Amino acid sequence: MESELACPIAPVVDLVFSRWTTPILWTLNEYGRLRFVELERRIGTITPKVLTQRLRQLERDGLITRTYHPEVPPRVEYEISELGRSLAPIFHNLAEWSKRNLAEVDQARLRYDGN
Amino acid sequence: MESELACPIAPVVDLVFSRWTTPILWTLNEYGRLRFVELERRIGTITPKVLTQRLRQLERDGLITRTYHPEVPPRVEYEISELGRSLAPIFHNLAEWSKRNLAEVDQARLRYDGN
């Protein structure tokens, strides 16, 4: 894609900022090692199919690790990797930006819609 | 959405990191004030319909400003706003992260696919 040539941050956006990857990474970064159902419950609205898909993708990209315990019932634990954890400062910056500027975005929308 | 409750950075991701908003914001942040066709050419693969849609959304959210000059042929200039410019450090961090870690993502993929 040429848009990737034009914009050097497009690849990392694809990796980290799709609809469900951000909540997954953020949750694993905040709460540490979690099981499948725990992730499912914390994120709330995600379906198991999509959760599996995103977890596989994140594992493939090396951002999380998956540990399978062959018990009955089976137990699988997901944890953020060192590579994934290196995104933590960026998550923090984004949270800060939200706190400071999200209200201004709302005001801009009101101004725009009011005209 | 509960995912937004669970993840405090989901709203800003919606604002800034959808497929085309990132290249647009990044380009305006790098090259300053640009006309419609200039943006179109720099980004390369975007279609005019989508470019218009994303520009309207970014204007509504207060991240860019639009200046219309009623000439013939018409001239419209887009510029990043102060609010939009406040994202620059985050863009910089993401570019840095890419330089340092994208190769490791590629390696992780090779390992994963090789198994």
Place this chain on the structure above:
DNA sequence: GTTAGTAGGTACCTAGAGGAAAGTGACTAT
């Protein structure tokens, strides 16, 4: 024997983002 719990897999469907191609209006240059 049937229910519950875990970590998914599978088949089907929908909505919405995005792409392709053509048109528009007003004027200018050749």
Place this chain on the structure above:
DNA sequence: ATAGTCACTTTCCTCTAGGTACCTACTAAC
């Protein structure tokens, strides 16, 4: 008279991420 510029708009189409619903194997507990 024709072509070209600019900033879109409109129509139609495709593609895929995601949602719904149901299924699987395994065992313990009731």
